[in-house]
Amino acid sequence: DSGVTQxxxxxxxxxxxxxxxxxxxxxxxxxxxxxxxxxDQGLQFLIQYYNGEERxxxxxxxxxxxxxxxDLHSELNxxxxxxxxxxxxxxxxxxxxxPYGYTFGSGTRLTVV
Amino acid sequence: xxQLNQSPQSMxxxxxxxxxxxxxxxxxxxxxxxxxxxxxxxxVLLIALYKAGELTSNGRLTxxxxxxxxxxxxxxxxxxxxxxxxxxxxxxxAGRSGNKLVFGAGTILRVKS
Numbered sequence: 001d002s003g004v005t006q007x008x009x010x011x012x013x014x015x016x017x018x019x020x021x022x023x024x025x026x027x028x029x030x031x032x033x034x035x036x037x038x039x040d041q042g043l044q045f046l047i048q049y050y051n052g053e054e055r056x057x058x059x060x061x062x063x064x065x066x067x068x069x070x071d072l073h074s075e076l077n078x079x080x081x082x083x084x085x086x087x088x089x090x091x092x093x094x095x096x097x098x099p100y101g102y103t104f105g106s107g108t109r110l111t112v113v
Numbered sequence: 114x115x116q117l118n119q120s121p122q123s124m125x126x127x128x129x130x131x132x133x134x135x136x137x138x139x140x141x142x143x144x145x146x147x148x149x150x151x152x153x154x155x156x157v158l159l160i161a162l163y164k165a166g167e168l169t170s171n172g173r174l175t176x177x178x179x180x181x182x183x184x185x186x187x188x189x190x191x192x193x194x195x196x197x198x199x200x201x202x203x204x205x206x207a208g209r210s211g212n213k214l215v216f217g218a219g220t221i222l223r224v225k226s
Contacts, residue, residue: 002157042216042218048213092155101146103158104148104157107154
């Protein structure tokens with residue numbers, strides 16, 4: 001157990017729908033990162049939050065949004081889902097600030113049908 | 114898209130053989146990291162490198178941070194069946210824009226027992 005908790009583990013939904021993925025960071029970590037992993041694109045950085053504030057943005061679509069709450073858990077919202085959004089979505093956390101590697105959760109596998 | 118070139122894409126080796134994989138970039142990174150991902154799990158940090166020229170070992174794993182800060186390699190000695198998985202290199206730049214990691218496309222390692 002890495003200490004980073006992601007729910008749900010699997011999600012199947014239809015095109016056009018909206019889903020919310022949840023992440024609880026490791027105890028003491030202030031930064032949360034979201035990554036998308038698909039077969040043809042590898043691990044793509046989506047967005048980072050640090051202590052409730054957006055810190056960095058990557059290749060995140062406008063249909064996607066995220067937030068980090070006061071208790072430091074984070075949610076990634078995916079709307080108007082398309083078939084191509086099917087992927088593994090990983091959350092990672094770190095203490096933040098220092099150039100250390102992240103700790104990843106086990107991911108949420110999203111299948112859009 | 115990916116900013117790191119990781120090679121080889123996949124390897125199929127005999128148990129007991131040594132393995133080598135590397136990552137190159139056109140950009141300089143402050144930190145190089147190597148992760149392993151098992152099926153259905155998130156990437157797990159194997160080795161972190163913080164200084165150009167640094168050579169670090171973790172059991173049968175050895176990694177080096179290239180002197181130009183634009184490359185890194187990972188060696189696995191005397192491979193065993195549980196080494197199977199996907200190995201990712203990642204580069205990190207610490208700065209005002211956050212601590213996002215940029216990942217290579219991964220090296221799939223298959224070990225023939």
